[in-house]
Amino acid sequence: GAGVSQSPRYKVAKRGQDVALRCDPISGHVSLFWYQQALGQGPEFLTYFQNEAQLDKSGLPSDRFFAERPEGSVSTLKIQRTQQEDSAVYLCASGYRQLAKNIQYFGAGTRLSVL
Amino acid sequence: KQEVTQIPAALSVPEGENLVLNCSFTDSAIYNLQWFRQDPGKGLTSLLLIQSSQREQTSGRLNASLDKSSGRSTLYIAASQPGDSATYLCAVGRAAGNKLTFGGGTRVLVKP
Numbered sequence: 001g002a003g004v005s006q007s008p009r010y011k012v013a014k015r016g017q018d019v020a021l022r023c024d025p026i027s028g029h030v031s032l033f034w035y036q037q038a039l040g041q042g043p044e045f046l047t048y049f050q051n052e053a054q055l056d057k058s059g060l061p062s063d064r065f066f067a068e069r070p071e072g073s074v075s076t077l078k079i080q081r082t083q084q085e086d087s088a089v090y091l092c093a094s095g096y097r098q099l100a101k102n103i104q105y106f107g108a109g110t111r112l113s114v115l
Numbered sequence: 116k117q118e119v120t121q122i123p124a125a126l127s128v129p130e131g132e133n134l135v136l137n138c139s140f141t142d143s144a145i146y147n148l149q150w151f152r153q154d155p156g157k158g159l160t161s162l163l164l165i166q167s168s169q170r171e172q173t174s175g176r177l178n179a180s181l182d183k184s185s186g187r188s189t190l191y192i193a194a195s196q197p198g199d200s201a202t203y204l205c206a207v208g209r210a211a212g213n214k215l216t217f218g219g220g221t222r223v224l225v226k227p
Contacts, residue, residue, distance in 0.1 A: 004158070031213075033214060033215075035215075035217075040219075041219050041220075042119070042121075042204050042206075042217030042218050042219045042220050043159075043204075043206075043215075043217050044217070045214045045215065045216070056214060059214075091158060091159070093159075095213070103161065103164065104161075104213070104215065105161075106151075106158040106159040106160075107158050108156070108158040109158055111156075
């Protein structure tokens, strides 16, 4: 596809359920980022991959959050034992270096609602 | 820790007026600064990117300035149109991995 694709677009989970959110980056993009956006706020950084290596996971809020990118392309963000405060839009972005600008392209996000 | 603030949080103007959106950041050691647009239920669209060595960038009706020493950026949108209604986010990037630190956004409504 031409852009970053995220699925599902919407996810409703009961508290305590595990969820998995998928991101298909733009083909050939080396960098991949996950952000969490609470209602009415700006996105907050969760984690960053360069190819299959997770170089920064400092933004993951707890050990219930886990991200992987095993083949350096598709990435999955997994949240275990979901809680109400996990309700947010989860944005994925991929990027490449163009004249050292490090431009990021964002997907439409997955809106997670935990009941 | 870098903190990014956007004021005002919301703005309503009649069509044709110029828009001025403000962004401030606490750590001036930035790699670049980006302005994004976000429509309801959609992802982020990059509008302008300013490298730390630059003072401004222009694209059509949009102009963004950067003053690193004072930790400020301003996005100007000339002759606003109803289609400009959206949330505008600014974000600063570090060199390493360029993870972005976002402001809370300014929600803009342009009334016809």
